[in-house]
Amino acid sequence: MSKIRVRQLDFYYGPSQALRQISMSIAEREITALIGPSGCGKSTFLRCLNRMNDTIAGTRAVGQITLDGADIYATDFDVTELRRRVGLVFQKPNPFPQSIFNNVAFGPRVLGLTHALADRVEQSLRGAALWEEVKGHLRDSALNLSLGQQQRLCIARVLAVEPEVILMDEPCSALDPVATLKIEELMRELKRQYTIIIVTHNMQQAARVSDRTGLFWLGELVEFDRTTHIFTRPTHATTENYITGRFG
Amino acid sequence: MPASIRSIFDRELSRIRDNLLRMGSLVDTAIDRALTALGDRDVALAREVIEGDAVINDLRFTIEEECLTLMATQQPTASDLRTVVAAMNIVNDMERIADHAAGIAKTVIRMGDLPLLKPLVDLPRMARVAREMLKKSLDAFLAHDVEAARAIAAQDDEVDHLYKTVFDELLGIMARDPSTITRGTYLLWCGHNLERIGDRVTNIAERVIFMTTGTMKELNTTNVADTRRV
Numbered sequence: 001m002s003k004i005r006v007r008q009l010d011f012y013y014g015p016s017q018a019l020r021q022i023s024m025s026i027a028e029r030e031i032t033a034l035i036g037p038s039g040c041g042k043s044t045f046l047r048c049l050n051r052m053n054d055t056i057a058g059t060r061a062v063g064q065i066t067l068d069g070a071d072i073y074a075t076d077f078d079v080t081e082l083r084r085r086v087g088l089v090f091q092k093p094n095p096f097p098q099s100i101f102n103n104v105a106f107g108p109r110v111l112g113l114t115h116a117l118a119d120r121v122e123q124s125l126r127g128a129a130l131w132e133e134v135k136g137h138l139r140d141s142a143l144n145l146s147l148g149q150q151q152r153l154c155i156a157r158v159l160a161v162e163p164e165v166i167l168m169d170e171p172c173s174a175l176d177p178v179a180t181l182k183i184e185e186l187m188r189e190l191k192r193q194y195t196i197i198i199v200t201h202n203m204q205q206a207a208r209v210s211d212r213t214g215l216f217w218l219g220e221l222v223e224f225d226r227t228t229h230i231f232t233r234p235t236h237a238t239t240e241n242y243i244t245g246r247f248g
Numbered sequence: 249m250p251a252s253i254r255s256i257f258d259r260e261l262s263r264i265r266d267n268l269l270r271m272g273s274l275v276d277t278a279i280d281r282a283l284t285a286l287g288d289r290d291v292a293l294a295r296e297v298i299e300g301d302a303v304i305n306d307l308r309f310t311i312e313e314e315c316l317t318l319m320a321t322q323q324p325t326a327s328d329l330r331t332v333v334a335a336m337n338i339v340n341d342m343e344r345i346a347d348h349a350a351g352i353a354k355t356v357i358r359m360g361d362l363p364l365l366k367p368l369v370d371l372p373r374m375a376r377v378a379r380e381m382l383k384k385s386l387d388a389f390l391a392h393d394v395e396a397a398r399a400i401a402a403q404d405d406e407v408d409h410l411y412k413t414v415f416d417e418l419l420g421i422m423a424r425d426p427s428t429i430t431r432g433t434y435l436l437w438c439g440h441n442l443e444r445i446g447d448r449v450t451n452i453a454e455r456v457i458f459m460t461t462g463t464m465k466e467l468n469t470t471n472v473a474d475t476r477r478v
Binding site for chain 2: 203204231239240243245246
């Protein structure tokens with residue numbers, strides 16, 4: 001079943017077109033990986049899915065993106081609610097310079113979800129596979145955590161506002177291999193409940209964690225298929241050439 | 249893969265291809281010599297074929313090791329991955345083909361001084377076709393030639409047909425004169441080994457098609473047992 005449907009999406013930074021006629025359906029409770037060389041439009045596309053690009057002046061999206069059938073670019077669509085339902089984890093962990101507890105509690109407080117806040121924080125940290133490591137230090141600064149722990153804290157922060165979709169923009173690029181594997185394992189756990197879309201430069205990571213993979217190239221979605229298909233018998237020569245390192 | 253890694257990958261893959269071809273050449277020679285040993289009743293040559301099988305076995309492990317290293321260090325994908333996997337399967341089939349050649353050589357040793365039951369006509373033909381198939385399959389592997397690989401399956405039908413002829417003829421002789429059973433059985437074993445070589449080469453052709461197209465499909469769905477019922 002499709003959670004997100006994208007139809008003929010074009011996206012512009014001022015006069016410059018970054019995405020061309022993107023159409024795809026993103027299945028619920030699956031991990032979708034977006035790959036492609038730098039500047040191909042995959043991060044721009046990811047940020048279209050929760051309208052994060054709206055914060056950049058001069059940008060324009062044409063086409064349609066629906067979340068559970070509702071057009072997220074419709075004028076009456078609540079963008080704050082969209083960003084609660086579609087959370088974003090950034091490339092570099094960006095904890096607030098506050099305690100671990102307050103980092104996770106931040107979103108719920110903003111949204112007025114303060115009932116049983118401690119339980120919510122604990123559940124979010126458990127969901128991000130961080131609870132056992134931090135349960136005795138919730139009042140310590142989040143900045144004292146390792147990078148891998150900080151990234152899981154950022155995931156816990158997203159989970160705390162009960163999202164439906166989690167967008168991840170290169171979530172492991174700043175992490176060492178062990179921390180990377182922990183995040184990948186966590187992603188597989190999270191997909192039982194959430195729809196996950198990950199942008200990654202690491203093709204092995206896309207192959208390891210995702211159910212479906214899309215290749216972006218010069219602002220176009222060249223191929224989108226089951227990950228096993230993409231990495232063993234891609235249909236398009238561009239995909240074949242990119243994933244085998246013949247260009248890119 | 250960045251360009252520098254790609255060049256390492258290409259070099260390693262090239263080494264695997266070279267070793268695979270070297271193994272193919274050794275296997276082809278083994279079949280040829282096994283049949284010569286059978287025709288000439290040359291026990292010493294038969295022993296050489298059996299000894300040579302160890303070299304082929306070692307080469308198979310060397311190539312498998314190279315393939316594993318390549319997969320572990322270069323993480324090939326798509327057609328690169330299929331090529332490495334196909335190479336691993338092909339060396340396995342070639343190793344088994346060499347075993348069949350050694351099987352013929354062992355039969356030659358068992359036969360000792362017993363005279364041949366009949367002049368060899370169809371068995372050398374089977375060997376000739378099987379060797380031709382092997383050569384073509386390796387050419388198809390190098391050229392990623394799907395059509396050539398498909399044609400190999402048709403040649404396997406020829407090997408099966410020849411085996412059926414040999415089988416029926418030997419069975420007739422043995423039925424008419426039970427004293428020929430031992431010598432007839434020896435030749436049947438040789439025929440069976442050659443028939444299996446044809447099947448193994450067909451497997452190689454299937455791997456070439458998989459490598460090139462990504463499609464896994466059995467080429468010859470009728471086996472020789474079905475042929476015999478015709």
